[in-house]
Amino acid sequence: MRNPIDPAELDAAIENVHRAGMPGLFAEVRDGDQVWRGAAGVADVATGRPVTADMRHRVGSITKTFTAAAVLQQVESGLIGLDTPIGRYLPRLVPGERGDAITVRMLINHTSGLAEYLPCAYPSLKAFPALADTGPQSLDDNRLTRFHPTELIEMGVTAPAVGAPGGTPGVYSNTNYLLLCELLEQVTGTTAERCITRNVIERAGLRDTEFPTGPDVSGPHSQIYEAWFGMIDPPRDYSVYDMSWVGPAASLISTVADLNRFFRLLLTGEIVSPSSLAQMRRTVPVVSQEGKTIEYGLGLHPVEAPGQDTFWGHGGTVWGAGALAMTRADGKRQMAVAVNQQRWNRLDSSGQPQPHPIDAALASLYRVAMYG
Known part of the structure; x- marks a missing residue:
């Protein structure tokens, strides 16, 4: 059963997320020619400036879908082999047996x-050392730190492996996508950011999507607030931040309208070929950074509800900001939601996040947006 957009229902659902404790959020829902845009709450808790649905926002790992699409375009052109070992392209970064065993597809x-180079997952790593003790001090210490991608890749490659190459379930890791960005640079002769901008962002006609050139978000945007599981109280603004700690794996700035346009064009074969899109939809079990096992393809993952259509997309978080973009397989029904606070759940005595009213309110908003 496919339901049309109900603006009143969506208005109520987005307001409920704000009332549950989210400072501000904004969204766009599309169904064919019908479009709803909404926002609730504030973009700045100090001034009360309201959020608006056209604001630019850090969208985190949604960037990975853009990166995957750029890689698959190079596969189509013959410059990259999807099942070619990464060691043939980047032998210094992934040397020896692992370089021979790990393919581009596996990345x-x-x-x-x-392994993930962020030490919130692996305490031996050094990019954000205080996170190993679930403390927020490193977030402040590294606000303006400039990381080089090969430095971060080395941390991930030299850390203990989290699985055998090609084994499942896989483990979600930013190291994989920083390597893909180095691969793009190797085969195209330009930076990954320029390659993705030219071949994906501009090809899709996205006017408000870009990689940051400094620590600021250009254009109208919300402040973004990190709570770090209640340890930063009140939550602190991290909207000014050097995003080299994730680079083209998760640094993209976009809008909810641009995200919907991108995923609509991707899923209707306008960004990569139909055969590449079919590869993107081939999923394997992967353990997410939250410790949940999800089905994951090539930069896409599905959301399925009993008796409902399948949606494809990606979510993302950075310090203070989060976003989720999901599009029905036919490209017609879409949802993109952006929130301006992260890690609102406090931890219990065993270190597990406790339920929060925001969780249920967001789940309800997603359900209404996708299924009506």
Whole structure:
């Protein structure tokens, strides 16, 4: 049963998320020619400036879908082999047996076995050391730190492996996508940011989507607030931040309208070929950064509800900001939601996030937006 957009229902659902404790959020829902845009709450808790649905926003790992699409375009052109070992392209970054065993596909779908370089997952790593003790001090210390991608890749590659190459479930890792960005640079002779901008962002006609050139978000945007599981109280603004700690794996700035346009064009074969899109939809089990096992393809993952259509898309978080974009397989029904606070759940005595009213309110908004 496919339901049309109900603006009043969506207005109420987005307001409920704000009332549950989210400072501000904004969204766009599309169904064919019908479009709803909404916003609730504030973009700045100090001034009370309201959020608006056209604001630019850090969209985190949604960037990975853009990166995957750019890689698959190079596969189509013959410059990259999807099942070619990464060691043939980047032998210095992934040397020896692992370079021979890990393929490009394994990087895109997180089955490489390479560890995450962020130490919130692996305490031996050094990019954000205080996070190993679930403390927020490193977030402040590294606000303006400039990381080089090969430095971060080395942390992930030299850390203990989290699985055998090609083994499942895979483990979600930013190391994989920083390597893909180095691969793009190797085969195109330009930076990954320029390659993705030229071949994906501009090809899709996205006017408000870009990689940051400095620590600021250009254009109208919300402040973004990190709570770090209640340890930063009140939540602190991290809207000014050097995003080199994730680079083209998760640094993109976009709008909810641009996200919907991108995923609509991607899923209707306008960004990559139909055969590449079919590869993107081939999923394997992957353990997410939240510790949940999800089905993950090549930069896409599905959302399925009993008796409902399948949606494809990606979510993303950075310090203070989050976003989720999901599009029905036919490209017609779409949802993109952006929120301006992260890690609102406090931890229990065992270190597990406790339920929060925001969780249920967001789930309800997603359900209404996708299924009516």
